[in-house]
Amino acid sequence: MLAYLVVSALITAPFSGVTVDNLLDRPMMVSDSVLELSAAEVSERASATLTELDGRPVAETQQDFELNMELELPAGRCLITVEAQATSVSNDSYWVSINGERLESPILPSIGIMSPRSTTADIPEAGRHTLTLSLREGPGSFISSVSVATVKTDIPHPPMRAELLQSRPRLLFTAADIEAMRARVADPRVQRFYTPASVRSTKPPAFQPGQRNGAAYRTLGNFALSHLLAPDEQQLASVLEWLEMAATFDTVGVDLDAAYFMEGLALTYDWLYDEIPSELRDRLREVMVRQCDLLYKASLAGATGGGRNFQQNHYWYAHLALALGAVALYGEEPAAEQWLAWAWDRYERIALSFSPDGSFHEGPSYWDFSMPTLYLYTDLYEWCTGLRIPDGDQGLAGQAQFRFHHLYPGLERSAALEDSPVTLGQPAPGLLLWEAKRFRDPATMGMAQLLASSPRSDRHSFLWLDESVPWEPVSEAVPLARYYVDVETAFARTSWDQDATYVAFVSRPLGGHRYAELCARYGIGGTGHNHPAQNHFVLFGRGAVLAGDPGYTYEKKTRNHNTVLVDGQGQYGDGERWPGPNPGRAHITRFATDGDVTIVTGDATSAYPPELGLTRFERTLVLAGRDLVVIYDQLAAAQPRTFSWLLQHWGQVSTEEERWSIVCEDARLTVAPLLPDGVVGLTGTHRPQYTHPTRDLTPENADVNELQLQVGPVMETVFLVPLMVADATASPDSAQDVSTDTCYAVRVGDVVVGFNRGEGMMTVPLPWGEEMDTEAVTVVARIVDGERHVVTAPSE
Known part of the structure; x- marks a missing residue:
């Protein structure tokens, strides 16, 4: 079994000094205790029952709980800390009031784990004050302690390099860089990716209370940069018109909208500082100060977008907004220093908890959405502080290739894993340029070259481009198959040709191993865009999705995926809108690849709740060349169960002699189960839950067809299912069961795929008439163009 990654405590964040061993500590916050209440004292002072939880005394809140x-x-500033544990989303928040005035941000205890949660309050003048802790939702949460302390901010390092303090611009470049930047615009290598933006023709929208107002401003920096590179009075006039409207805005929340707004406003304010009338700058400064103050206070309380969930994209966005505003205002607003220091402190938690293998747990669509934010946040941290990010390059290197592996053959569409729409296309080339520049990586530059069909006018395509980086063709530089150990995802294709066959396979804990362990350790979350879909695969061949994934849904269901149900029930998180961390530790146990053959095995036993009694679910997927995929499942339970083997598709299905033919576009998939005996095939159509109270993501092909192969109730069984890929007009091949006493084996044409029944030697019949004795767990034997080929997955 491949060893998966565990959390390392060897890295210390250079700005804050934290490690993964004290990830929730706040060393910047120096406190003096004013009051400490035990669980017994809480229960004496408020409506709470003293009881025990996991061997420690706790106060269980009752209906009228109010602690004065x-x-x-x-x-x-004072810090109010509650060490508490909620039981569900129905009792996971408390209000805090000062002298009867409620703070805007509640305290949000973690669910299922006892941990401290805090908020801060500003005390305007010395004297006697009443602090009140009360229920925001229902009773039933458990409090171990409550404390109040005065707090001061101790900034460990200058959050801004001295040479940037008097500089305008200062965000990502200075005035000394502009002449060289303007010269680059004429370079044909730059013109391949970037062209300055035309004058913005749209008018700025007015602020609408209660609505999202920031999104329209996110791209304003593109136009500001274009003016800086190619001065244009009309462009400047348009940008100033947008800034005039921005100066009328109220705050725009503490989540995505804040980041959209600040991304455009702060960059433009800084880059065009000397061209913005001073009176307008004053008004813009007031808007940004209000916004940063709101973000900062919400972050101290863990109430920004993403809460304290370091690997949730909302957390990245909210704190990037704070960093952008603080950098733009530094030296003009006294509070900007502590805002910026706090933004760097928050950034380091992201870097320390990031997946270390060049992968990302939220899926390809959220990769496209989130990486611009993480990359910009990373650039700002290093540019402003002069520090190198802690432990981050290990996970940032290879991100582009991870995203690229989601592209189906033809490189137009992407596998809709996790919360990704089925219509998802290519990533923006500018995102790949960031990694190519940072690591001077020819392979990543080759991917960007391949996807850059025409130049773009976004700032990423210019600022993240290093045209001196050489590039290598994708077919030579990027492997056909790749396994990502932390997020336990494997990709494979038979070639880089358009008519290749492609598979992706997932078997993991939600969030990946590193983040799952941190979630369990600290009671944090942020895995809501993950799906309860372990041992799930997708298959693409002959230009069509043959075994698919319905993608972004608001009810994450195991049955929407190509995996197994137990008595009709799914995995941890089944049916939840935003699945949280859970004890499941599914993982890939074996990965072997050679040319157009890939073998991957996953163990998803622990992904199912214990009440289902599942004791084994190991799945081996074999990509045995362009025309054949074989699925081999070993299932067992403590009591007889009905096992349902699932395949989702958008084709037309027909049945003949216990095999199913699915025609989709110009492709045919033939599903010919050889085991178990007595399998019952069911076909039908269902529509996943694509609607949300505020959004409707229903795609054009919303109704998903399903093939279910059922057996049981039984205590154990084996599924041996060859999937034959062919042109829609071709006659399907036949699949033969050529199993022996020591192996399960299938033959299709000149290909034999064998699986070891036990742990010792197996005898595999070969397509050229001989037998092979081996201790391997899986064997693929083929005759290709008259040549004999054997690929094995060893037992260890």
């Missing part, structure tokens, strides 16, 4: 604390406090 009268304290002598100095003027300044």
